[in-house]
Amino acid sequence: MLSKNELIKNNQVLKQVSEIKEVLWLNPNLAPYQEASKIINMDLSAIDDAERRLKKFAPLIEILFPETKSSHGIIESPLKEIPNMKEQLNSFYSSKISGNLLLKMDSHLAIAGSVKARGGIYEVLKYAETLALDNNMISENDDYAILAEKKYRDFFNQYKIQVGSTGNLGLSIGITSAALGFKVAVHMSADAKQWKKDLLRSKGAEVVEYDSDFSKAVEEGRRMSDKDPMSYFVDDENSMNLFLGYSVAARRLKKQLDELNVKVDDDHPLFVYLPCGVGGAPGGITYGLKSVYGDNVHCFFVEPTHSPCMLAGMATGLHNDVCVQDIGIDGKTHADGLAVGRPSKLVGKMMDHVLGGIFTIDDYKLYDNMRLLHDSEKIDIEPSACAAFEGAVKFEKSDEGKEYIIKHKLENKMKNASHIAWATGGSLVPEEINIQFLETHL
Numbered sequence: 001m002l003s004k005n006e007l008i009k010n011n012q013v014l015k016q017v018s019e020i021k022e023v024l025w026l027n028p029n030l031a032p033y034q035e036a037s038k039i040i041n042m043d044l045s046a047i048d049d050a051e052r053r054l055k056k057f058a059p060l061i062e063i064l065f066p067e068t069k070s071s072h073g074i075i076e077s078p079l080k081e082i083p084n085m086k087e088q089l090n091s092f093y094s095s096k097i098s099g100n101l102l103l104k105m106d107s108h109l110a111i112a113g114s115v116k117a118r119g120g121i122y123e124v125l126k127y128a129e130t131l132a133l134d135n136n137m138i139s140e141n142d143d144y145a146i147l148a149e150k151k152y153r154d155f156f157n158q159y160k161i162q163v164g165s166t167g168n169l170g171l172s173i174g175i176t177s178a179a180l181g182f183k184v185a186v187h188m189s190a191d192a193k194q195w196k197k198d199l200l201r202s203k204g205a206e207v208v209e210y211d212s213d214f215s216k217a218v219e220e221g222r223r224m225s226d227k228d229p230m231s232y233f234v235d236d237e238n239s240m241n242l243f244l245g246y247s248v249a250a251r252r253l254k255k256q257l258d259e260l261n262v263k264v265d266d267d268h269p270l271f272v273y274l275p276c277g278v279g280g281a282p283g284g285i286t287y288g289l290k291s292v293y294g295d296n297v298h299c300f301f302v303e304p305t306h307s308p309c310m311l312a313g314m315a316t317g318l319h320n321d322v323c324v325q326d327i328g329i330d331g332k333t334h335a336d337g338l339a340v341g342r343p344s345k346l347v348g349k350m351m352d353h354v355l356g357g358i359f360t361i362d363d364y365k366l367y368d369n370m371r372l373l374h375d376s377e378k379i380d381i382e383p384s385a386c387a388a389f390e391g392a393v394k395f396e397k398s399d400e401g402k403e404y405i406i407k408h409k410l411e412n413k414m415k416n417a418s419h420i421a422w423a424t425g426g427s428l429v430p431e432e433i434n435i436q437f438l439e440t441h442l
């Protein structure tokens with residue numbers, strides 16, 4: 001058994017990573033989907049179950065959040081072709097992105113304005129359902145819209161939900177919990193932006209601030225919650241519910257791709273680039289996508305060069321036993337949503353045989369990409385979300401990407417490829433802060 005230091009030292013890619021260089025790490029354990037799904041014991045009925053539950057709660061969501069009226073309480077984001085952005089990226093970075101480029105706009109998801117609207121809201125709804133069923137307040141056959149009534153709000157108000165967050169998960173959990181009537185405390189790391197704290201407080205959530213990183217906020221949040229028998233802790237590092245909430249995205253995406261006449265099959269590969277923090281959101285989405293498209297979808301995460309925790313965890317196999325500080329990196333990044341120093345073990349293990357690889361990106365490019373998208377498509381997303389474009393730009397340009405293409409016999413198929421940049425957040429960013437971002441040059 002090699003020691004942690006030996007595992008780190010023996011890894012060529014980690015050497016570059018520790019020098020804060022941009023890399024594409026290819027996952028050596030990626031296996032054909034048939035094999036992989038057996039190894040990780042993929043349980044598709046769990047995704048069905050999550051999808052059903054979200055449908056069941058839709059009438060309640062529609063009442064609590066009138067902005068979801070047009071979609072009848074289903075929280076889903078647009079998928080948009082962005083040909084002008086593709087052109088802009090190609091000219092700015094001298095890249096040649098084959099096929100078409102699309103933007104999955106979780107930045108514009110209702111309620112939380114980020115990908116966290118998927119996992120976070122699902123987790124709170126599941127908890128509320130469990131409480132109400134266990135206490136004989138509802139039965140499975142009820143119309144869950146009744147949960148908006150005062151009687152239930154008073155019931156939920158006896159309970160408290162707590163979460164540790166860099167910002168967006170706190171928004172998602174905080175807003176949803178408060179809307180249902182729960183008491184809620186959000187433990188925010190130093191990276192969390194002031195406007196997110198202000199917004200949460202305005203919704204009635206308690207915000208506890210830490211001047212340390214995400215792991216500390218989680219640890220403290222968990223400690224406070226464990227002391228209180230009426231408190232439930234949302235565990236971003238280990239929650240299967242969060243993970244499943246994210247996974248539902250995939251089937252809905254398939255419908256959207258079908259509607260746009262975008263083919264995904266043996267001759268039409270799909271590449272998906274997902275910004276990664278602790279791993280839950282990109283991991284859950286990847287899990288779902290693999291279950292829909294198998295070997296025809298190629299999923300890659302993107303992390304900041306200063307906080308590549310999932311890369312460190314997966315490349316060494318150490319998962320949550322390693323943090324970025326162990327490889328000499330400070331974990332400080334402008335990508336607040338990705339500022340996580342230690343990865344989720346649950347997710348790392350789930351991804352071991354299905355993830356294509358992980359890119360890292362320099363912070364200054366987040367702002368360049370933000371401006372390119374703003375100018376070319378008139379869409380604003382937050383800096384963390386802009387990490388996704390690094391995948392599209394570098395995949396075909398880098399030696400590692402070329403190696404991947406040859407290994408998977410994709411050379412003749414790239415002209416038919418579709419690339420999805422997963423825009424993970426942004427629509428709640430206040431206008432004056434959005435302007436500051438657009439003017440930031442690092």
Ligand SMILES: *Cc1c(COP(=O)(O)O)cnc(C)c1O
Nearest residue numbers: 168277278279280281337424425
């Ligand atoms: C949380 C977040 C991510 C990554 O999600 P994880 O579950 O932490 O990996 C990506 N982008 C944004 C904007 C986020 O808020």
